[in-house]
Amino acid sequence: MNSEIQLSLFNDDSNPHQQGLIPTDSKIPIPPGTYANMTELAQHCNQCHRCELGNTRTHAVVGRGNLQAPIMVIGEAPGQNEDETGLPFVGRSGQLLEKILASVNLSTEHDVYIANINKCRPPNNRVPTPDEMVACKPYLLEQIRLVDPKIILLTGATAVKGITGDKRGITKIRGQWIEWEARLCMPIFHPSYLLRNPSKEKGAPKWLMWQDIQAVRAKLDEIQQNNKSVT
Numbered sequence: 001m002n003s004e005i006q007l008s009l010f011n012d013d014s015n016p017h018q019q020g021l022i023p024t025d026s027k028i029p030i031p032p033g034t035y036a037n038m039t040e041l042a043q044h045c046n047q048c049h050r051c052e053l054g055n056t057r058t059h060a061v062v063g064r065g066n067l068q069a070p071i072m073v074i075g076e077a078p079g080q081n082e083d084e085t086g087l088p089f090v091g092r093s094g095q096l097l098e099k100i101l102a103s104v105n106l107s108t109e110h111d112v113y114i115a116n117i118n119k120c121r122p123p124n125n126r127v128p129t130p131d132e133m134v135a136c137k138p139y140l141l142e143q144i145r146l147v148d149p150k151i152i153l154l155t156g157a158t159a160v161k162g163i164t165g166d167k168r169g170i171t172k173i174r175g176q177w178i179e180w181e182a183r184l185c186m187p188i189f190h191p192s193y194l195l196r197n198p199s200k201e202k203g204a205p206k207w208l209m210w211q212d213i214q215a216v217r218a219k220l221d222e223i224q225q226n227n228k229s230v231t
């Protein structure tokens with residue numbers, strides 16, 4: 001037996017990550033700590049077929065923004081613009097989200113990282129199925145671990161359901177702080193809902209969003225102030 005074959009006997013074939021199986025089978029777990037950085041994670045997402053959405057995507061849409069941001073925004077799944085560009089929230093909804101953030105001096109350059117529950121576009125922009133959400137969730141959990149945000153904003157009912165399992169309508173739970181996995185989260189309206197409901201009158205969705213984003217700004221200021229006092 002030559003030395004190369006002998007050495008190959010030392011390979012650890014029991015580790016599915018070494019066998020490159022993660023992208024192809026949703027039954028293979030992706031344990032916390034699998035990815036050292038977002039680039040490695042994005043490479044896997046772009047080869048992934050853990051669910052059928054992998055068959056029709058142009059690009060997997062992993063995330064954009066500051067990789068050390070104190071706030072993470074989580075949406076539902078990519079639409080057409082996102083599938084074409086590989087970036088989340090780049091259409092009209094994305095522009096509105098940037099405006100909402102800017103209204104309280106927050107930006108994706110400094111303060112915010114944006115990701116979705118599912119990385120690949122569902123055909124005809126349908127809502128991802130529960131199985132598709134479960135298949136993709138390990139990637140999102142790894143993104144949350146890597147970015148380590150202080151605050152997570154869940155845009156729309158699907159994002160809330162995908163993360164916390166709470167199936168209540170977004171109008172019932174928006175604006176409320178909830179604790180999930182020792183992290184502070186707030187469900188907020190999805191920007192596309194605000195585009196369909198343009199009224200700014202008191203009590204209208206846009207007015208409610210203004211209250212919510214101000215509460216988020218105040219909470220971030222409070223957290224950062226507390227961190228300064230500790231150090």
Ligand code: SF4
Nearest residue numbers: 048050051054120136
């Ligand atoms: S949506 Fe997620 S789980 Fe499904 S193929 Fe794309 S990256 Fe993989």
